[in-house]
Amino acid sequence: MATDVLSGRPSSRRIDTDRISLNVRQTGNGPLMLFFHGITSNSAVFAPLMARLSDRFTTIAVDQRGHGLSDKPESGYEANDYADDIAHLIRTLDRGPAILVGHSLGARNSVTAAARNPDLVRSVIAIDFTPYIETDALDALESRVNAGDQVFRDVEAVQAYLAGRYPNIPADAIRIRAESGYRPVEGGLRPLASPTAMAQTARGLRADLSQAYRDVTKPVLIVRGEQSKLVSAEALAKTSRLRPDLPVVVVPGADHYVNEVSPEITLKAITNFIDA
Numbered sequence: 001m002a003t004d005v006l007s008g009r010p011s012s013r014r015i016d017t018d019r020i021s022l023n024v025r026q027t028g029n030g031p032l033m034l035f036f037h038g039i040t041s042n043s044a045v046f047a048p049l050m051a052r053l054s055d056r057f058t059t060i061a062v063d064q065r066g067h068g069l070s071d072k073p074e075s076g077y078e079a080n081d082y083a084d085d086i087a088h089l090i091r092t093l094d095r096g097p098a099i100l101v102g103h104s105l106g107a108r109n110s111v112t113a114a115a116r117n118p119d120l121v122r123s124v125i126a127i128d129f130t131p132y133i134e135t136d137a138l139d140a141l142e143s144r145v146n147a148g149d150q151v152f153r154d155v156e157a158v159q160a161y162l163a164g165r166y167p168n169i170p171a172d173a174i175r176i177r178a179e180s181g182y183r184p185v186e187g188g189l190r191p192l193a194s195p196t197a198m199a200q201t202a203r204g205l206r207a208d209l210s211q212a213y214r215d216v217t218k219p220v221l222i223v224r225g226e227q228s229k230l231v232s233a234e235a236l237a238k239t240s241r242l243r244p245d246l247p248v249v250v251v252p253g254a255d256h257y258v259n260e261v262s263p264e265i266t267l268k269a270i271t272n273f274i275d276a
Contacts, residue, residue, distance in 0.1 A: 008173035010047055010061070014069070017088035023069035023148040031122075032098040034086070035061035036106025038146055038257075039201055040193045042230075044180035045173070048263050049101070051188025053270070058095065064106065066197025068181070069146040077200035079207060080116070082109035087117040101270065103127040103259055104230070105201065106269060108209055121274045123219040125270050128231050128256050130222060130239040131210040138231050149195040153188045166257060168227075173260040181235070212241050220246050220271040223266065225254035247273065 010025035010125065025043045027050055035046040043061035050059040063070040065085055067075060086109060090098050102110035107126035114121040144165065152158045158178040161225050168175065182189040213220075224231050240248060249269045254262040 004050065009089075009142065010050060010059075012069075015036045015089065015092060017085065017092045018204075019020065019088040020071045020073070020085055022071070022085065022089060023063040023066070025050070026058070027051070028057050028059045032059045032090070032095045033057040033059050034089070034092065034098045034100050035059065036064060036086070036100065036102040037061070037067070038104030038106060039196055039205070040067070040145055040181075041177065042181050042192065044068075044176050045103075045260060047176060048173075049259060049267060049270075052263075052267050053071065057099070063111070064245070066194045066201060068192050070146065072194040072197055077197055078204045078254075079108055079112045079209070079212070083112035083116050086110065086113040087120055090117075090120045092242050096262070097122045099123050099125070099274065101127070102129075104256065105205065105258050108205065108212075109224065111220060112212045112215055114218045114220070117213040118217050121218050122214070123221070123274065125221045125223060125273060127133055127207075127258050127266070128225055128228050129221045130224075130231050130233040130235055131208065131213055131242065132204075132238040133230060134232060137232070138206055140200075141205070141230060145202045146195075148191060148193075149198070151185060151190050153190065154181065155182075156183055158189055167261075169171045169254045169257050169260045203225045210242060213246075215216055219273070221269065222246055222248045222251050223258055223269055224248070224259040224262065225256055227248050227255045228258075230256045 007139045010027045014023050015022050035154050043063045046061040066072045100110035107129035110124045251262050251265050259266045
């Protein structure tokens with residue numbers, strides 16, 4: 001593993017936190033920066049950002065519970081469950097407070113973890129998830145999540161499906177998702193993400209997040225894709241009225257998948273926020 005870390009290539013390993021075993025990808029050296037993906041995704045989607053930040057930070061991207069190669073318990077998919085996983089992981093790593101970078105589900109979990117365990121968190125970058133998301137947007141998300149549990153003939157079929165599902169995500173990012181997020185089964189490839197876990201997680205995303213945003217005392221940067229269909233301009237405005245002290249970056253031309261669609265702008269937003 002040390003050779004991979006020194007070479008800049010993320011190495012994969014499992015970490016037993018005494019609460020749950022989580023698969024992670026790690027590279028770099030320096031202060032701790034943790035990355036948390038969106039629903040149905042996995043840690044590999046952050047590889048491009050990790051590569052650019054690993055000269056300054058120990059970058060660790062996490063397969064969250066129910067996802068990727070991490071444990072998939074039958075229950076425990078509410079915000080507090082995910083947030084407690086984050087807290088146990090930081091304590092297990094024993095490298096001091098962490099910067100949390102979360103997309104969508106990962107953003108909700110990161111803010112919740114910071115609100116519950118401020119001593120373990122330096123700051124949070126919350127990408128395209130806020131309180132006040134409208135019911136119809138969450139309905140559409142849940143429908144897409146449930147539709148993804150199917151068997152695909154091969155990687156090319158997976159890529160074609162993902163390209164149609166995520167039309168704004170570049171081909172190289174689609175390839176990362178296709179090659180990292182599926183496992184061989186009889187007849188082809190199936191998502192690594194547990195369908196039972198995804199159904200519970202999607203329902204859990206409907207819970208009110210406003211109290212966590214009220215309670216969080218650590219610096220939080222809110223990043224929204226200008227064309228996001230999940231976080232509307234009104235949801236963002238209401239969040240800013242709730243916490244007018246939290247900085248906001250709106251990424252032009254990006255949809256919900258900001259860090260994959262616009263990695264350079266996302267990188268600049270992260271580094272500007274941290275350096276400030």
